[in-house]
Amino acid sequence: MAEESKNTGNPQLINSFVKGMVKDFTDVYxxxxxxxxxxxxxxxxxxxxxxxxxxxxxxxxxxxxxxxxIGIINKYKTEWVVFSxxxxxxxxxxxxxxxxxxxxxxxxxxxxxxxxxxxxxAVKMNYDGSYSAYWQDNLNPDRVMNLDDDKIPYICTTPTxxxxxxxxxxxxxxxxQANPCGQxxxxxxxxxxxxxxxxxxxxxxVTIDYEMYTVKDKLEVWFDADPAVDPxxxxxxxxxxxxxxxxxxxxxxxxxxxxxxxxxx
Numbered sequence: 728m729a730e731e732s733k734n735t736g737n738p739q740l741i742n743s744f745v746k747g748m749v750k751d752f753t754d755v756y757x758x759x760x761x762x763x764x765x766x767x768x769x770x771x772x773x774x775x776x777x778x779x780x781x782x783x784x785x786x787x788x789x790x791x792x793x794x795x796x797i798g799i800i801n802k803y804k805t806e807w808v809v810f811s812x813x814x815x816x817x818x819x820x821x822x823x824x825x826x827x828x829x830x831x832x833x834x835x836x837x838x839x840x841x842x843x844x845x846x847x848x849a850v851k852m853n854y855d856g857s858y859s860a861y862w863q864d865n866l867n868p869d870r871v872m873n874l875d876d877d878k879i880p881y882i883c884t885t886p887t888x889x890x891x892x893x894x895x896x897x898x899x900x901x902x903x904q905a906n907p908c909g910q911x912x913x914x915x916x917x918x919x920x921x922x923x924x925x926x927x928x929x930x931x932x933v934t935i936d937y938e939m940y941t942v943k944d945k946l947e948v949w950f951d952a953d954p955a956v957d958p959x960x961x962x963x964x965x966x967x968x969x970x971x972x973x974x975x976x977x978x979x980x981x982x983x984x985x986x987x988x989x990x991x992x
Contacts, residue, residue: 747761748761748765749763750763750764762780767782767783768781768783769781769782787827789827790827790829791829792811792829793811793816793818793834794811794812794813794816794817795812795813796810796811797810797841797842797844798810798846798847798862798864800846800847800848800860800862802821802858802860804825805823805824805825806821806824807821807822807823808820808848808874809829810840810846811840812838812840814840814841816834816835817834817835817838818832818833818834819831819832819860821874832874832876832879833872833879839866839867840864841864841866844864844866845864846863846864847862847863847864848860848861848862848863850874857873857874857875858873858874858875859871859872859873859874926950931977932974932976932977933950933974933977934972935961935974936970937970937971938970939967939971940968941968944966945962945963945965945967946962946963946967946973947959947962947963948961950975950977960975961974
């Protein structure tokens with residue numbers, strides 16, 4: 728004979744833990760659907776059911792960055808561009824969270840990152856399928872870098888690096904040939920006088936004080952540019968007499984810390 732099933736009309740109450748954790752009540756007053764204590768618990772199961780208590784998933788130790796991270800930008804899917812520094816050395820690298828792998832792209836002091844200036848930016852895909860990162864930190868000029876290994880566009884150098892830079896048939900072969908910053912130079916007389924000055928490796932505004940006396944001269948300044956093809960970085964525009972000041976923004980660090988001044992009569 729089959730067992731008879733009886734329905735008493737009183738459904739069984741199941742504690743589904745849908746109301747969270749309550750620690751303020753005496754045990755006899757604890758309502759249904761809560762729990763009184765839990766460590767590393769979440770209000771769902773690993774398979775997704777709500778109302779069940781499951782263990783909170785732990786973090787996986789994945790990678791170590793060389794310095795303190797001051798910015799991170801998503802490149803593509805699981806890849807991130809990471810900016811880090813210890814206020815002396817600076818580095819840009821790629822972190823792939825899918826493989827837990829970090830790859831250095833550029834490490835050099837001339838990046839001039841600071842832990843006091845966080846980096847924000849964006850990454851875009853170029854027409855050739857490569858990726859470029861754009862970033863700013865309110866300390867240096869806004870910058871861009873192609874992230875492909877064979878297209879990283881610059882190499883940081885020191886002020887004493889040997890360079891081949893021809894400025895209107897005036898060739899600079901070593902930074903030590905340049906006049907120190909802050910040192911006065913005299914005109915070579917009638918005609919055009921070209922001088923070269925070393926600006927060091929700092930960023931900022933460069934101020935040039937001039938004295939033309941009574942004979943009017945035109946002062947033109949080129950910073951990391953070619954007077955034969957590039958417009959002046961700063962200029963008096965017209966011949967002037969007497970004293971005056973020119974200023975311009977020095978936007979690079981130590982690539983070629985030289986500029987040419989020509990005074991035209």
